[in-house]
Amino acid sequence: MADRSATHVPAIIRAGQRRVRAWSRLLLLALVLVSGHALAVIETYEFSSPELEQRYQALSAELRCPKCQNQNIADSNAPISQDLRKLLHQQLEAGAGDEEILDYMVARYGEFVRYRPSFDGATAVLWLAPVLLLLLGIIVAALTLRGRRANSAGAAALDADDEQRLRELLTRTEKES
Amino acid sequence: MAPRLKLFLPLILFAGMAAFLFRGLSLDPQALPSALIDRPLPEFSLPALGEERTLSRAEVIGEVALLNVWATWCPSCRVEHPYLVQLAASGVPIYGLNYKDEDAAAERWLAELGNPYRASIVDREGSLGVDLGVYGAPETYLLDAQGVIRYRHVGVVDERVWQTVLQPMYQQLSAQGSGG
Numbered sequence: 001m002a003d004r005s006a007t008h009v010p011a012i013i014r015a016g017q018r019r020v021r022a023w024s025r026l027l028l029l030a031l032v033l034v035s036g037h038a039l040a041v042i043e044t045y046e047f048s049s050p051e052l053e054q055r056y057q058a059l060s061a062e063l064r065c066p067k068c069q070n071q072n073i074a075d076s077n078a079p080i081s082q083d084l085r086k087l088l089h090q091q092l093e094a095g096a097g098d099e100e101i102l103d104y105m106v107a108r109y110g111e112f113v114r115y116r117p118s119f120d121g122a123t124a125v126l127w128l129a130p131v132l133l134l135l136l137g138i139i140v141a142a143l144t145l146r147g148r149r150a151n152s153a154g155a156a157a158l159d160a161d162d163e164q165r166l167r168e169l170l171t172r173t174e175k176e177s
Numbered sequence: 178m179a180p181r182l183k184l185f186l187p188l189i190l191f192a193g194m195a196a197f198l199f200r201g202l203s204l205d206p207q208a209l210p211s212a213l214i215d216r217p218l219p220e221f222s223l224p225a226l227g228e229e230r231t232l233s234r235a236e237v238i239g240e241v242a243l244l245n246v247w248a249t250w251c252p253s254c255r256v257e258h259p260y261l262v263q264l265a266a267s268g269v270p271i272y273g274l275n276y277k278d279e280d281a282a283a284e285r286w287l288a289e290l291g292n293p294y295r296a297s298i299v300d301r302e303g304s305l306g307v308d309l310g311v312y313g314a315p316e317t318y319l320l321d322a323q324g325v326i327r328y329r330h331v332g333v334v335d336e337r338v339w340q341t342v343l344q345p346m347y348q349q350l351s352a353q354g355s356g357g
Contacts, residue, residue: 066209066310066312067312067313069206069207069209078312079277079313080311080312080313083303083306083307084307087307106212107212108212108213108307108308108309108310109212109310109312110209110210110211110212110310112209112212
C-alpha cells in the first residue's frame with residue numbers, strides 16, 4: 001500500500017491548493033493515458049533524448065521508496081518519491097552516469113534504496129544464499145539417492161539368499177489361511 | 178549413534194527456524210537506520226526561519242545537540258512539539274529543520290506553540306533533507322560536538338523515546354565531550 005503522506009504517522013493528506021492542482025493535472029494525464037499501460041508516475045518530465053528517458057524509467061523502477069518500502073519510486077506517490085524522481089531527472093539531464101546516481105542515492109538512503117543492492121560484506125549473504133542453498137539441496141539429493149541405491153542393491157542381494165525362505169514363509173501362510 | 182542423531186535433524190532444523198522467526202516477531206520491518214550514522218552532518222547554506230541570516234553547518238555544531246525535522250503540514254510534529262519545548266527548557270540544545278514548509282505558517286506555528294529551537298533551518302525544497310536521507314517528518318538526529326550524526330529517530334520524540342533511547346546517548350556523548 002502506498003503511504004501517501006510524508007508524515008511518519010500515516011494519515012491526513014494536506015488539502016492545499018497545490019495538491020488540488022496537482023491532482024487535476026493527474027486526472028488529465030490519466031485521461032490521456034487511459035489507452036493502456038499503467039505507469040503510475042504523476043508528473044511527466046521532458047527528456048533531451050529517448051535514451052535518457054529509458055534510463056530514467058529503468059532507474060526509477062530500481063530505486064526503492066524509503067517511505068513506503070515495498071514500492072519503487074516510479075510507482076509511489078509519496079512526496080519523497082516525487083522528490084527523488086525530480087532529482088533523478090535533474091541528474092540524468094546533467095549527464096550523470098547510472099552508477100553515479102545510484103551511489104548518490106545510496107550515500108543518503110543506504111543500500112535499502114536499491115532493489116538490487118551491490119555486493120559487499122553486508123549483502124553477501126543475500127546474494128550467495130540462493131547459490132549455497134541450491135548446492136546444499138544438490139548435495140542432500142545426491143546423498144539420499146546414493147543411499148537409496150545402496151539400499152536397493154543390498155535388498156537384491158538379500159533376495160537371492162533368502163528367496164527360498166521367503167517362499168517357504170509364503171506357502172506356510174497360504175496353508176494357514 | 179549417527180543414525181540416531183539423524184532422526185533429530187528435523188527437530189534441530191525446526192528449532193533453528195523457530196528461533197529466527199521468533200526473533201523476527203519483535204523486529205520492526207519499518208525500522209530503517211540512517212545511512213549517515215557516524216558521518217558528518219552535510220554542508221549546507223540555508224536561511225534561518227524568521228531571521229535575516231543564513232545558517233551553515235558551522236553554526237549548528239559545537240555541542241551535542243538534536244536536529245529535529247519538522248513542518249506545519251505534519252500532524253505528528255504537532256504531537257511532539259510540546260515535548261520538544263519541555264526538552265529545550267531543560268537545557269537540551271535543539272535545532273530545527275523546517276522541511277518543505279511555508280515560512281509564514283512555520284513562524285505562526287512557533288509563535289503559537291512556543292519555539293524550542295535555537296534556530297530553524299529553512300529547507301523549502303528539501304535539499305538538505307535529501308542530503309540527510311530524510312524521508313518524512315518528524316525525524317530527529319542526534320549530533321555530537323564534532324557535528325557527526327550519531328543517531329536518527331524516525332517519528333515522534335516523546336518522554337519514553339527520550340528516556341529510553343536518546344537521553345542515554347545524549348548523556349554519554351556529553352560526558353565524552355567534557356571529558357576529552
